[in-house]
Amino acid sequence: MKKIEAVIKPFKLDEVREGLSEVGVTGLTVTEVKGFGRQKGHTELYRGAEYVVDFLPKIKIEVIVADETVDRAVEAIIKAARTGKIGDGKIFVMSVEQVIRIRTGESGEEAI
Numbered sequence: 140m141k142k143i144e145a146v147i148k149p150f151k152l153d154e155v156r157e158g159l160s161e162v163g164v165t166g167l168t169v170t171e172v173k174g175f176g177r178q179k180g181h182t183e184l185y186r187g188a189e190y191v192v193d194f195l196p197k198i199k200i201e202v203i204v205a206d207e208t209v210d211r212a213v214e215a216i217i218k219a220a221r222t223g224k225i226g227d228g229k230i231f232v233m234s235v236e237q238v239i240r241i242r243t244g245e246s247g248e249e250a251i
Contacts, residue, residue: 140235140248141209145200146172147220147228152198158215159200163208165251168201177225197228203235205248 147155152169159167173194204212213230221227240250 140238140251141204141206142233142235143200143202143204143209143212143216144231144233145216145220145228146174146197146230147200147216148222148226149196149198151220151222152200154219155200155216158219159202159212162211162215164202164204164212164215166202170199170201172197172199176229195226203238203251205251 145155149171156167174197175193175195200216202212209232213232216230237246238248238250239246243250
């Protein structure tokens with residue numbers, strides 16, 4: 140099993156969710172986060188004063204998938220989240236040792 144974390148632009152969330160659903164991902168966790176990468180934030184003008192926005196709003200999506208689903212899930216995220224502009228985000232894939240469904244006690248891939 141693998142955990143996929145994707146940090147994307149907020150307005151791409153629905154497209155990514157739909158793309159993951161199409162490849163069989165049944166559940167996900169979404170968190171509103173702030174951060175920056177190469178874009179290093181930007182400046183904005185408010186009431187005539189210029190100020191720097193260091194941390195940009197992003198969405199972090201977390202899903203746990205079976206090993207055979209990883210490539211399709213990653214491709215679905217890339218296809219749905221890509222705008223071609225700086226700040227599209229990142230995807231991280233990590234191994235998961237164990238998953239346990241609290242309600243039933245199921246573990247492993249049955250618990251996903």
